[in-house]
Amino acid sequence: MSFSKVEVRLTVNGTEYVRSVEPRYLLADFLRHELGLTGTHIGCEQGVCGACTVLLDGRTARSCLHFAVQVSGSEVTTIEGVSADESLKPIQDAFHHNHALQCGYCTPGFVMTTVEFLKDNPAPDEAAIRRGLTNNVCRCTGYVNIIKAVAEAADNMPGGEG
């Protein structure tokens, strides 16, 4: 049996890329190694920590739990794509103001999760924020400042409360 390479075609942050990779190549590795988009971090590689979270066709997905070939033809947004989008800047600003990161390893995953969370819940209370972030792990901050940041971002998003 041969494990020949397969063609993968992905639109990432609005740009189309075509690469040849092994079928076992994870989406996370594709983004980092083939495209050099190292903002997507890999923590556990088993779907638990959330550091590798991206938007796949507009919804959050663990990039360590998908093979690149499996999602060929899809649109992916990574943390690099969020920075370019001014309407999402309040999330990053709020993380910054509230000291919601220390080493920053988990931060891209938290930001991507927050992008979707605030779209689904434009005016969340603290309990909802805690539930929304429950599957992202941070080993530094103790979460308190992350929760504050998400609450502030909710207020400052276009169409938000504030």
Add this chain to the structure above:
Amino acid sequence: MKPAPFEYVSPESEEEVLDLLHQHGDDARLLAGGQSLVPMLNLRIVQPEVIIDLGRCPSLAFISAENGTLVCGAMTRQMTAERSPAVRENCPLLAKALPYLGGTAHRNRGTVGGTLAHADRLAELPAVALALDAEFIARKSGSERMIAAADFFLTDLTTALEEGEMLHSIRLPRADGNHHTAFVEVGNRRHGFAIVGLAAALEIAADGTVAGARLAAMGVGAAPVRLHEAEQILVDGPAGDDTLRAAGEAAAQAIDPDDDIHASAVYRRRLTSTLVRRAVQEILGNEAGS
């Protein structure tokens, strides 16, 4: 870790899927949403030679309702089912259990059929299927059969599906009469792996008493467990706390849970008892308030 190499195929029709399964047998694994399988591939717990990706076979992703029976194609994403008015209307218990399955990112990608066919002992939907007498439609090249939920889950990670067979869809029949349901679980996190969970469906008589009860617990054994003794007590006993307590106690005695790093067997028994009371109280409380 990275997965071992495999050959990848992505058939676009059910016939092709079944042909490939027939051809490769146990050397192949079906890839649905991948939220359970890919971690096992990454950790090299499983190393199939061939991965058959169902993600490009659109005929497996559907939700329909026929005379109150909800039919859910195996490749229906969990989030799609969770947000489906047809699911909420025809099978409220499924709608109540779905948010517990994992984080949003997992439910966006995970499928209804995937979690059922994977049959993890801590999965929620097997308990729901058991409580509702769901029917599993299994297909293989040239044939189809129906497997009752009570016969589908054999043990942890093992179902009645045979080599070459694929879960096509599940049918969740609508219960007759005045039916009410609840799904409750306790775990370290709101979503993701629980310690014990319970799916409950009660038929409430006109005078407010319990006329029928179906309770299925997960996390208390290698497969979901129907709690027949507790059900009987709920139906036979006089309304009130004593009956609830007795039902919880009977449930705790009927199960044979394991000790592991997450909880002791004793804790699991007590939790099961508590969850039986909690689920029934939730249903009767809503009933009284409605």
